Structures are given as C-alpha cells and as structure tokens.
Amino acid sequence: MTSNTSAANGTALITGASSGIGAVYADRLARRGYDLVLVARDQQRLAALADKLATEAGVKVEVLQADLTVKADLLRIEQRLRSDASLSLLVNNAGNAVVGPLLTADIDKVEAMLQLNVVAPTRLAAAAAANFAARKTGTIVNIASVVAYAPGNVSGSYSATKAFALNFTQAMQEEFGPQGVRVQAVLPGATRTEIWERGGLSVDNLPASMVMEVGEMVDAALAGLDSGEAITIPALESLADWQAMETARKALGPNLSTSRSASRYRRAA
Numbered sequence: 001m002t003s004n005t006s007a008a009n010g011t012a013l014i015t016g017a018s019s020g021i022g023a024v025y026a027d028r029l030a031r032r033g034y035d036l037v038l039v040a041r042d043q044q045r046l047a048a049l050a051d052k053l054a055t056e057a058g059v060k061v062e063v064l065q066a067d068l069t070v071k072a073d074l075l076r077i078e079q080r081l082r083s084d085a086s087l088s089l090l091v092n093n094a095g096n097a098v099v100g101p102l103l104t105a106d107i108d109k110v111e112a113m114l115q116l117n118v119v120a121p122t123r124l125a126a127a128a129a130a131n132f133a134a135r136k137t138g139t140i141v142n143i144a145s146v147v148a149y150a151p152g153n154v155s156g157s158y159s160a161t162k163a164f165a166l167n168f169t170q171a172m173q174e175e176f177g178p179q180g181v182r183v184q185a186v187l188p189g190a191t192r193t194e195i196w197e198r199g200g201l202s203v204d205n206l207p208a209s210m211v212m213e214v215g216e217m218v219d220a221a222l223a224g225l226d227s228g229e230a231i232t233i234p235a236l237e238s239l240a241d242w243q244a245m246e247t248a249r250k251a252l253g254p255n256l257s258t259s260r261s262a263s264r265y266r267r268a269a
Contacts, residue, residue: 008033012036015124017039017046017093018045018046020193022091024215029091037087039064041067068116074124082131090125092125093143094120097155097158100155102155118161125140128140140181145187
C-alpha cells in the first residue's frame with residue numbers, strides 16, 4: 001500500500017472513503033499526486049481501494065478503519081489531523097441520511113446521523129484547521145448538499161445537517177482564510193451513490209435528468225476548488241444565480257439586529 005517517496009502535494013485524509021464520493025475523491029487525488037489516508041468503517045473495501053491506488057498511481061496509501069459515530073474512533077482520527085504535519089487536505093465526506101417524516105423516524109438513527117453529519121465533521125475540521133493554520137497552508141473540503149436549500153426534500157433533519165455544513169464552511173472561510181487555510185463547501189444534487197439504498201430509497205425513482213454520476217460530480221468539485229470557488233454547486237449552470245442569492249443574503253445583514261422591532265410588529269401591538 002505504499003510507495004518509497006512522499007507526494008509533493010502532501011497527504012489527503014478522506015472520510016467515507018470506501019465507496020461513492022469518497023472513493024472517487026481518493027482516485028482523483030491520488031492521480032493528482034497526493035498521498036492518501038483513507039477512513040471508513042469497511043476495512044475490506046478500504047484495503048482493496050488502497051492496493052489499487054497505490055499500484056496505479058504510485059502514491060502512499062494508508063487505511064484507517066473507523067466508525068466516526070464512535071467517540072474513541074473519532075478522537076483517533078481527530079488526533080491524526082491535529083498532529084500530522086504531512087497532511088495538506090481534509091475531505092469531510094462521511095455521512096448518512098435518515099429519510100421520511102420526523103414523527104415516524106427512528107430517533108436513535110436521527111441522533112446517529114447528527115453525530116456523523118454534524119459532530120464528526122466539526123471536530124475533524126477544527127483539528128485540521130488548527131494544524132493547517134499553524135503552517136499557514138492547507139485545504140478543507142466539506143461535502144454538503146443542495147438540500148441545504150430545500151428543507152422539505154428527503155427529510156428535514158437530513159437537510160438541516162447539510163445546511164449546517166454550508167453555514168459552518170462559510171464561517172470557517174471567514175475565520176481561517178486570513179491564516180492561509182482554504183475551505184470549500186461542495187453542494188451536490190442527486191448523485192448516484194449508495195446513500196440512497198442505505199436510506200431506503202432508490203435513486204432510479206428520480207428522473208434521469210436529475211441524477212449526476214459520482215465521477216462527474218467529483219470532477220466538477222475539484223474544478224471548482226482549482227478555480228478558487230468557496231462554494232461549488234456542480235449542477236448549477238449560472239454562477240450569477242448563486243452570486244445574486246449571496247448578495248441578497250448579505251444585504252439582509254444590517255437589518256437583522258436593531259434596537260427596535262420592525263414597525264409592522266409595533267403596529268400590531
């Protein structure tokens with residue numbers, strides 16, 4: 001699983017790397033010359049991917065089996081991110097979805113989703129940011145979703161985790177950008193990965209025109225990163241649409257906190 005030389009780009013640590021988006025990131029980053037640390041629960045799949053990429057791309061590939069909903073496993077990966085000076089890139093990709101109405105959902109599964117989609121990436125990003133800021137270099141990629149803007153789709157609790165990922169990324173950009181750390185949020189639409197089946201749905205029930213193949217999605221995300229985008233929405237054709245929404249959001253800022261309530265509420269009183 002290793003080569004004899006260190007990669008010029010440093011090492012990328014990818015969570016949820018055994019399949020889907022994480023596995024494709026691993027492939028693409030290896031071919032860009034990154035050494036890899038692959039993190040996921042499925043040791044067998046990780047080992048097979050590591051062997052393949054080490055052979056084909058000639059980079060070092062390390063496998064770390066971990067369940068990020070288990071505190072001891074999470075702390076082990078967090079410590080690696082905080083202390084390893086060879087790391088230059090974190091892809092915060094691991095996640096799952098609980099679909100359907102909240103009233104009929106298994107609330108323990110919702111809690112586990114919050115742990116994986118919110119708590120784990122927050123702790124890992126904080127550890128990586130501390131490491132990168134100390135060296136004034138490094139990149140963090142947080143995988144969110146377009147459902148951050150569509151709370152009625154899939155499930156409110158899942159979309160809320162992705163809204164957190166977007167908001168958290170934007171806050172990190174403000175905090176760590178001046179310290180030399182790049183932070184990108186990627187907001188895929190429907191993408192052909194195993195998360196659908198694990199959530200009890202079939203992606204084939206969606207119109208084919210809505211579903212992007214995972215390779216195309218990751219390639220777009222990396223192209224966005226290369227071009228300096230802070231937020232990448234792979235399916236969005238017009239960047240002006242995003243910019244208009246961001247302009248409107250920022251324009252609200254001065255009016256969101258004032259010493260008096262809005263006049264319409266005072267009239268009602």
